[in-house]
Amino acid sequence: MIPQLRSITVVCALGAALAACGTGDPAGSVRQTPAKSPVPAxxxxxxxxxPGGLTPVFAHGPRTLGKTVALTFDADMTADEGPRAAAGEHFDNPDLIGTLRRLKVPATIFMTGRWADEYPTEARSLGHDPQFEVANHSYSHYAFTxxxxxxxxxxxxxMRSDVERAYASLHNAGVPHALPYFRFPGGCYDQRALRALSGLxxxxxxxxxxxxxxxxxxADAVxxxxxxGVKPGSVVVMHCTRSAAPTTERVVRAVVPELRKRGYRFVKVSELIGETSGHR
Structure with missing residues (x-):
């Protein structure tokens, strides 16, 4: 059953224990001082x-500016899942990232701070690869509703400090410019959560x-x-982990050539937001 988005009070769309991304091309980890601002130069x-500085919400790009689509991948790791990782559970997926690279598909990765703490080499590699952009998915992956x-x-x-802590973890892992985009854990938010992040x-x-x-x-059903579901300007939410989303790499291998055959061009979320803010 796929939950529908609900406006005004709470918007939810995904299961809770969703997991994460990795990279097939790791680089050395670099420790840096925490970022003071999520907005790069x-x-x-x-x-x-x-109104009142309320955090804005973006769901998709313009429908009339050509066949563009953004694939997004949530790099989930909840703050209390460290013992599972220590026991051998993989919250990363190097094969998926390798496939995206091979197919030359740009993508936006929404990464939790806890995931960046666990996989700093993968985080740094993604953060330094111009094919990807890294954004904030909270530190703890605890719900905001x-x-x-x-x-x-x-x-x-x-709530605010959890988001700020995530930016610090991403920066410490070597992500030089985490974008000023935030995805609520589980996709769940309400007016109180939007107000809590106002000013960030x-x-x-x-x-x-x-x-x-x-x-x-x-994989065929996914x-x-x-x-x-894809329309011009769509944002697709996916996940990449070898334990909780085992079909995703196969799905990408099937979806990408088919959408390209249909005339779609893959873009990052930042391009869709730029088109939206310029055509409102």
């Missing part, structure tokens, strides 16, 4: 805040195509769901 495009697929919840007074300068990034790859075992 190049100033990537963001949406205008709402109650009743979000069983995830533990972040105290409202700590981030755009909250959702999606309009749920791939259904989390915990899926039927492929059909993506192909049936």
């Amino acid at each position: 190049s100033r990537p495009p963001v949406l205008t805040p709402g 109650s009743d979000c697929y069983g995830l533990p919840t972040v105290d409202p007074g700590k 300068g981030v755009t909250a990034v959702q999606w309009d195509v749920v791939s259904g790859d989390a915990f899926a075992t039927d 492929t059909r769901q993506v192909l049936d």
Whole structure:
């Protein structure tokens, strides 16, 4: 069952224990001082805040500016999953990242700070590869609302600091310019969560195509769901981990050539946001 997006109160779209990305081309890890701001010097495009500076929300790009689509991958690792990683569970997926590189597909990776702490070499490699852009998926992967697929919840007074801590972890892992885009864990948010992040300068990034790859075992079914859902300007949410999203690499191998055959061009989320902010 694919949950539908709900406006105003809470927007949720994914299961909770979703997992993460890795890289088939690791580089040496570099430790740096924590970032003080999520916005790099190049100033990537963001949406205008709402009334009272409310954090803006982006779900898809313009439908009328050509056949573009953004593949996004959540690099999930919840703060309390360290023992599972120590026991051998893989929250990364080097094969998937290698396939994206081989197919020359740009992508946006929403990375938790806890994941960057666990896999600093992969985080740095992704952060230095111009084919990818890395954005914020919280530090803890705890929910910013109650009743979000069983995830533990972040105290409202700590929501902002959880996002700031994630940026610090990404920077410490060697990601030089994490983008000012934030994806809520589980896709769940409400007005209180948007207010808590006001002033950070981030755009909250959702999606309009749920791939259904989390915990899926039927790659063909996930492929059909993506192909049936994509429209011009779409943002597709996917995951990459060898334990919780085992079909994703196969799905990418099937989806990419088919969408290209249909005339689609793959872009990063930043390009869609730039088109949206320029055509409002």
